[in-house]
């Protein structure tokens with residue numbers, strides 16, 4: 001199981017590289033990587049286990065964050081009401097954003113990243129809606145339309161696969177400036 005000591009931090013070149021495409025069928029190593037990354041998210045979202053293992057909670061985790069420069073990320077966006085199904089749960093491999101809304105979306109709370117130890121306040125303008133194409137661990141291709149929070153999280157993860165960190169998008173002059181019609185997501 002991954003612990004915080006296993007997470008690569010800002011400054012490590014692996015976080016600023018474009019990750020390599022993953023080939024199918026997945027090797028045993030890549031299957032284990034996928035499983036372990038999703039496990040991290042599940043454990044980190046369980047209050048007791050999160051505390052027990054001293055994890056920072058996450059709704060996504062990209063392979064470069066565990067030192068593996070491959071186009072793979074686990075995404076687990078919980079339902080707003082505890083008992084509901086997650087808004088999005090899958091390991092996205094070789095993801096491609098095939099279309100995106102002109103309209104921006106941003107989390108009112110800003111964003112955080114396991115690989116960035118300091119808080120970086122400010123809005124992170126992203127596309128409010130995206131059409132995402134990816135392969136799952138079985139190699140099956142999915143084409144999904146996402147909006148608001150799940151769309152934001154997937155963009156944060158896909159950025160990791162392209163060597164981009166969330167604060168790269170924050171306006172330097174005025175961090176809490178966002179285009180007028182930006183959908184503010186709480």
Ligand SMILES: O=CN(O)CCNC(=O)c1cccc(Cl)c1Cl
Nearest residue numbers: 058059060111112113114153156
């Ligand atoms: O790349 C993944 N992480 O760094 C895990 C920790 N950050 C989060 O879960 C997180 C927090 C806020 C907004 C977004 Cl969009 C995300 Cl993704």
Ligand code: NI
Nearest residue numbers: 112113114115
């Ligand atoms: Ni991150």
